[in-house]
Amino acid sequence: MAVPLPPGPSNPAGRRWRRRAAGRAPLVVALALAALVALAVPASAMLTGIDVASYQHPGGAAIDWQAVRNSGQSFAFIKATEDSNYTNPYFAADWNGAGAAGLYRGAYHFARPALPLSTAVDQARWFVSRTGVMSGGMDLPGVLDLESSGGLGQSDLAAWTRTWLGEVRRLTGKAPIVYTGYYFWRDSVGNPTDIGANYRLWLPSYPSDPNSTTFRPLVPAGWGTWTFWQYSSSGTVSGIPGSLDGTPRPVDVNRFCCDPGSLAALGGSGVGAGNPFGNLEAVTRIPGAVRLQGWTIDPDTTGAVDVHVYVDGNWGGQTTADVSRADVGAAYPGWSANHGFAVDIPVGPGAHQVCVYALNVGSGSTNPALGCRTVVGDPLGSLDTASSPAPGQLTATGWALDPDTTAPINVDLYVDGQMVARGTTGVARADVAQVFSGIGGNGGYSVTVPGQLAGSHQVCAYAINVGSGSVNPNIGCRTVTVLGGDPAGNFEAAVPILGAAHLQGWVLDPDTTGPVDVHIYQDGNWAAATTANVARADLGAAFPVMGSRHGFSLDLPMSSGTHQLCAYAINVGAGSTNPQIGCRTVTVSAAPAGNFEEIGRIYGVVVVKGWAIDPDTGAPIAVTTRIDGVDVATTTADRPRPDVAAVYPAYGAAHGFQQVASVTPGPHTVCVVAVNAGAGSTNTSLGCRAI
Secondary structure: EEOOOOOOOOEEEOOOOOOOEEOOOOHHHHHHHHHHHOOOOOOOOOOEEEEHHHHHHHHHHOOOOOHHHHHHEEEEEEEEEOOOOEOOOOOOHHHHHHOOOOOEEEEEEEOOOOOOOOHHHHHHHHHHHHHHOOOOEEOOOHHHHHHHOOOOHHHHHHHHHHHHHHHHHHHHHHOOOOEEOOOHHHEEEEEOOHHHHOOEEEEEEEOOOOOOOOOOOOOOOOOOOOOEOEEEOOOOOOOOOOOOOOOOOOOOEEEEEOOHHHHHHHOOOOOOOOOEEEEEEEEEEEEOEEEEEEEOOOOOOOOOOOEEEEEOOOOEEEEEOOEEEEEHHHHHHOOEEEEEEEEEEEEEOEEEEEEEEEEEOOOOOOOOOOEEEEEEOEEEEEEEEEEEEOOOOOOEEEOOOOOOOOOOOOEEEEOOOOOEEEEOEEOOOOHHHHHHHHHOOOOOEEEEEOOOEEEEEEEEEEOOOOOOOOOOOOOEOOOEEOOOOOEEEEEEEEEEEOEEEEEEEEEEEEEEOOOEEEEEOOOEEEEEEEOOOOHHHHHHHOOOOOOOOOEEEEEEEEOEEEEEEEEEOOOOOOOOOOEEHHHHHHHOOOOOEEEEEEEEOOEEEEEEEEEEEEOOOOOOOOEEEEEEEHHHHEEEEEEEEEHHHOHHHHHHOOOEEEEOOOOOOOOOOHHHEEEEOOOOOOOEEEEEEEO
């Protein structure tokens, strides 16, 4: 159990130091004492004491504590625990015996550091569960005996030490003492300086002459001086039983740094010592009430603790923390699991401040607050499931309610941080109604969202507040794998235009956010291919995950007559087919088309301008001018019109016309007619103008 110190100025004989560890109180006192300890103080002038373990009980023999006290000892440290499962079987008797003899008494824990760091918490709690809060008038702070690294590196061992010290300080209200040696602190812990600023030092260091008045032990980094000094492991003190063979049994002997008043100042109850501790974990607003959950323990009893609740500063109700909490029992094995509480406290509408207090039992001085929360009427609920029932689809189910209404509320769904849909509660959920009887039985929701990208996604649900609440809370997130598969879409329209049909629609493939190819068949035969990459704001709104660029639009030239057009989406990824997304029937006219754009009158003539095309030919066609119903002139629409060619590239630019006709004075009606040149049976009026 001992760790050897290397030979050196503070350990000339290479002696071994043993057992003990601790934390330390604020160093206001210690700093003031530094000057005193730095002097070569005569050993005989210092207060002395011993530390013991089961080793000092050979064959179960008892220590005569009154004899120890009569030998001139002022204090004793007694081993209480080791690791998180061992208790010194003589601890209770030695603790009581030392106290009855009038000795200042302290308890120490032999550390067994390990990872994870939570083992430090476990060992600290085990220690305090066996010692209590050590708040008697002559009870010294608890001690961490740190002389084994447990194989931890320096940073981990330092962190482990801080964790143990902090937990004991929290539980007892007093800063523990650290028992450690100069070389161990340097080589195994790494000389951290922050610990010495917060916890006193018990230093083992053995001079060759235990009675030396000039020897000054090396003090580890972070401490200005020591508070207790273990100067020998081979002392002989009256009252300590000898070995079974009759030889004296050695005992560790220690010195205290200062005067009796300083030792007395270390005894007694620290601030908060013995008060209950715990946590108000959850305050949930439900119809007509708030639901409180948490736990609490009093260090002075293993029994249940009463809990009082105040709402807006007024009495709200009470409960007892006697609900089984396996997690609490595992964290604090010395006190068992029955320390949880769960209670509904009636409240009116609106916001409220709820405070919960644990009632002290024993040595504590206050009824500490376990927590205060301000609660409003925010909704609550759950995202129970998220699944993909079909390629590119996800379905979310759960429940939600708002304590300010019994009506359905909205639930918004987000995929990978982007809102994709809004659903509404209204699905029957008997299980929810049983727990929240005042809200009705239709608090469930089920929302199916199409147009989702295949693969793994995070789906989150938010309940939308409708009353006094202030937020739309996240009621759950789940990871769902959206199935991949065939593309889907819609062939929305086929509109006849000059010598062609204008086609439009949209396509998505669940395996990509990129554009998808679309193939068009006319009357059962291949006709054209295009890409669905046209921006469509409506698609972006409907399928935000996929984006807006999934529309297609093209003009498909075709002969006059009636035709069937079918569109197919070309699969990308996991799908197995190129599905048909629709068929449309369109009738393309054989009659010519054009525009009577302009008319001018100069003296006895009129001038008409425009363009004309016959869908059955790319050649120029005839255009006739008609005045007051009589054909007066015919010309050929063969003038260059680049603008027309840009719209109808298949027909070229030579389709403009300009015609002059004589006219008598007075009002007239002038009309222009495009003369059919192909399969059509009629000429097309391009319009009439009055002059």
